[in-house]
Amino acid sequence: MLRRIAPDLPVSIGDCDRERVPATVSYDLELRDVRKVYGNGTIAVERFDLRVERGEFISFVGPSGCGKTTTLRMIAGFEAITAGEVLIRGQRINELPAERRPTSTIFQNFALFPHMSVQANIEYGLAVKGLAPAERRAKARGMIEKLELADVAARRPDGLSGGQRQRVALARSLVVEPEILLLDEPLGALDANLRKSIQNELKLLQRNLGITFVFVTHAQSEALVLSDRVVVMNRGTIEQLSTPYELYRRPKTPFVARFIGRNALIGGRMIGLSDGLCAVDTPHGALRGRGNGEDLGPGDAAIVVVPSEAIDIHPAGRSGGMPDLGRDANGLSGQVISSDVVGHTLFLVVRLGDGAEVRVESHVARYAVDLVAVGCDVALSWAAEESTIIRQD
Amino acid sequence: MEGRPLVRWSLMIYTGLFIVFLYGPFVVLAILSFQAGPNGGPQFPIIHWSIYWYKQLFSLNPPSSVAPLPIGDALVRSLILASVTMVLSTVLGTITAQAFRRRFKGSTLVFYLVVLGMIVPGVLVGLGVALVSNSLDIARTWWGTAFATHVVYTYPFAFLVMLAIFNRFDRSVEEAAWSLGVPPGRTFRKITFPLIFPGVLSAMLFAFTLSYDEFPRSLFAAGPDLTLPLAIYGTFQIEVHPDIFAFGVLTTLFSFSLLAVYGILMALSLRRARKVAIQEEAA
Numbered sequence A: 001m002l003r004r005i006a007p008d009l010p011v012s013i014g015d016c017d018r019e020r021v022p023a024t025v026s027y028d029l030e031l032r033d034v035r036k037v038y039g040n041g042t043i044a045v046e047r048f049d050l051r052v053e054r055g056e057f058i059s060f061v062g063p064s065g066c067g068k069t070t071t072l073r074m075i076a077g078f079e080a081i082t083a084g085e086v087l088i089r090g091q092r093i094n095e096l097p098a099e100r101r102p103t104s105t106i107f108q109n110f111a112l113f114p115h116m117s118v119q120a121n122i123e124y125g126l127a128v129k130g131l132a133p134a135e136r137r138a139k140a141r142g143m144i145e146k147l148e149l150a151d152v153a154a155r156r157p158d159g160l161s162g163g164q165r166q167r168v169a170l171a172r173s174l175v176v177e178p179e180i181l182l183l184d185e186p187l188g189a190l191d192a193n194l195r196k197s198i199q200n201e202l203k204l205l206q207r208n209l210g211i212t213f214v215f216v217t218h219a220q221s222e223a224l225v226l227s228d229r230v231v232v233m234n235r236g237t238i239e240q241l242s243t244p245y246e247l248y249r250r251p252k253t254p255f256v257a258r259f260i261g262r263n264a265l266i267g268g269r270m271i272g273l274s275d276g277l278c279a280v281d282t283p284h285g286a287l288r289g290r291g292n293g294e295d296l297g298p299g300d301a302a303i304v305v306v307p308s309e310a311i312d313i314h315p316a317g318r319s320g321g322m323p324d325l326g327r328d329a330n331g332l333s334g335q336v337i338s339s340d341v342v343g344h345t346l347f348l349v350v351r352l353g354d355g356a357e358v359r360v361e362s363h364v365a366r367y368a369v370d371l372v373a374v375g376c377d378v379a380l381s382w383a384a385e386e387s388t389i390i391r392q393d
Numbered sequence B: 001m002e003g004r005p006l007v008r009w010s011l012m013i014y015t016g017l018f019i020v021f022l023y024g025p026f027v028v029l030a031i032l033s034f035q036a037g038p039n040g041g042p043q044f045p046i047i048h049w050s051i052y053w054y055k056q057l058f059s060l061n062p063p064s065s066v067a068p069l070p071i072g073d074a075l076v077r078s079l080i081l082a083s084v085t086m087v088l089s090t091v092l093g094t095i096t097a098q099a100f101r102r103r104f105k106g107s108t109l110v111f112y113l114v115v116l117g118m119i120v121p122g123v124l125v126g127l128g129v130a131l132v133s134n135s136l137d138i139a140r141t142w143w144g145t146a147f148a149t150h151v152v153y154t155y156p157f158a159f160l161v162m163l164a165i166f167n168r169f170d171r172s173v174e175e176a177a178w179s180l181g182v183p184p185g186r187t188f189r190k191i192t193f194p195l196i197f198p199g200v201l202s203a204m205l206f207a208f209t210l211s212y213d214e215f216p217r218s219l220f221a222a223g224p225d226l227t228l229p230l231a232i233y234g235t236f237q238i239e240v241h242p243d244i245f246a247f248g249v250l251t252t253l254f255s256f257s258l259l260a261v262y263g264i265l266m267a268l269s270l271r272r273a274r275k276v277a278i279q280e281e282a283a
Ligand SMILES: Nc1ncnc2c1ncn2[C@@H]1O[C@H](COP(=O)(O)OP(=O)(O)OP(=O)(O)O)[C@@H](O)[C@H]1O
Pocket: A038, A039, A040, A042, A043, A044, A062, A063, A064, A065, A066, A067, A068, A069, A070, A071, A218
């Protein structure tokens, strides 16, 4: 079945996974080479491969219009699948209508039934399933208690706050016991504080229920906090699929390096391997870092990705000389063109010799503020181990 | 506005004239309907006030030289015609608008075909139907040919009303229902329909009133049994008595009561949700 997957996939499941998985194992959710072309010719999703284990919390992140919602809607059954296959627990569900799929969707605007009370909203799915009134009332009660909605159970949705609506939407979807819960930017309509607290509730809920969550967001921080694995999408394809930590530490493409975290990207050409680290020739001298597993040959265009938190700042001071950075360190020098303090964090923008700009973040107490003010010369360094070398595309 | 008395006065006069032209005829009609009978004519001055002509409508007066208005049957026919037209047009309009929620091939063409029914002049449609039914030897009847023209005429109105309603309809509510396992048919009945009900009411009101006083199409298509507007027009051909004014007053009151029913149903369906919310808030 893996024959179907084009060999030049940007990213799919790690190679080692392919060997370990026996053919009979069925994933909770599997997308095979899924493609979506809308009626107007827009290619919204392409070459989308994904396998989700039971109980995983998977996020789709990416810029607006990259196809997150489209993919989710194909899984939910609201949108026809142009090509490829979607499987739930090994069953192909391409042709199954939405109401017969074991999925349930939470919408950004929550889409509560405005003409029904909260209680009725939650009970409705059970009533349609044919549960006896007493049984469904009991189930709905349980869910209402679990999500602390007892006070508002008799109200209609338009009398609820944003956070309450969110919980009603969750209760309504969870009470029908879906195998997979699909969430399309469910926190988008909430204010920042509420988002934080609901994020935590959501994660706890998912842990307790043990069901699979597929969560769409364009807030990367949300995805990184909540997910077991994150799918980074760009223009309809997967750029990278990894754990949040991997994504952050070892981006695989320049897009991911720019999209996730706050990284400095420095272009150059691959020189070769030394001491297990890749060396890249850049306009600022040779820089070294960890390869991300791709085979880069000497002469290939490469990018050095440096997390801005890993960078140490060395004020040139009054002497103006470059400090000694030590053997394993990589270094750059330049001039501070912007210096801001937000809370305890110091944000610097440093312009390098060739005009490129590097962003640096640091704790404010580490440096004398007047030595890193606008116009000061500084040197930047980081442990080679912290940076990643990726292929330039 | 306070600083410009001229503008203010001209607007006030304009509004005043507007109201006079809108309600003037009806007021005159209403006053004249209380003319003395049976000898009082359809003109001022009022000889003395009476409800003679109202009684005349219901044949409660002693026999006189004035014949009863020949509109009783026509009234019944028009009410039946308007009701059935209302139901059919609203159903068709809703179904068509539902189809238009997704773009489909040829949707623009279908749109104009439907809307044509309210654009083409009624006299032409009536004449056309008369010609066609004559040449095909189809009998012209109020419940056949006239009914068809009424539906063709009112269906676009119902369709446009429902189109506007669906335009503002949040489809994710339906998707939410499907995702809970509710089949599409049941979703439409239990979720979509209650939410578009105010629109359906409006479409029904439109279709009913348009059909109830439709004239040019019925004139040619109704055949020998007349609808109400035709029957009233017919009475003008002979002598006009104030009983026609009395009838005018009653039928206008009937229209107002329809509006009132519409208003009440609308207010009920809109307020129910709010009321519950407010009660909860207060508790
Ligand atoms: N019904 C549609 N018909 C045609 N094109 C569509 C339709 N829905 C979405 N698209 C297009 O498909 C692409 C992907 O859209 P999608 O809604 O999946 O993006 P998204 O990643 O969810 O973006 P956002 O973060 O803004 O919600 C976009 O280019 C969009 O314009």
